Amino acid sequence: MAHITEEQIRKYYRHELEQADEIALLHHVAQCEYCAGKLAAGLPESQVLSVPRGLRTEILEQADRIPGRRQRQREYYRYCTRVALGMCMALGLMVSVNFMDNSAWQRVASWKNAVTEFSTQRERTASSDEAARKQQYEKEQSKRLQEQKEKQRKYLEQRKQERTEPDSRRGAEKWFDQFK
Known part of the structure; x- marks a missing residue:
């Protein structure tokens, strides 16, 4: 074309x-x-875009604000100083924790031992209480068993006696004996 x-x-x-x-x-x-x-x-x-007023001055002002070599170098040194101070503080904390009086750690250990001892003593007390309750329960059960055997023995004797008595005794007298 x-x-x-x-x-x-x-x-x-x-x-x-x-x-x-x-x-x-x-x-x-x-x-x-x-x-x-x-x-x-x-x-x-009509189709061309117009540039807003003051754009050129804004661009020039921003160009003036761009940091120079010295300013960038100064900011870099400030940053490095902050990082170094932070590292020194962290190192100082680590050293001071290692060399500080261990009494606080000993107190924590003694409290831990006291709690452990208390819990084992409580477990022993609980187990002895449980053993006492178990022993009491077994005594009650054996007592009830003896009472049952005694009642059973009496019942069997009574039945045996009733069988050996004459028939007249079984009838009316027994019926009247209920109301005595």
């Missing part, structure tokens, strides 16, 4: 070109720098 004409540029910006012509124009502009410049120069004022 040959270079684009002024008429094609005007039609392009007014959106009067056919789709096929517009595609061909854009392909040519993508490959030809001369036509790309011509198309950009023909851009109407």
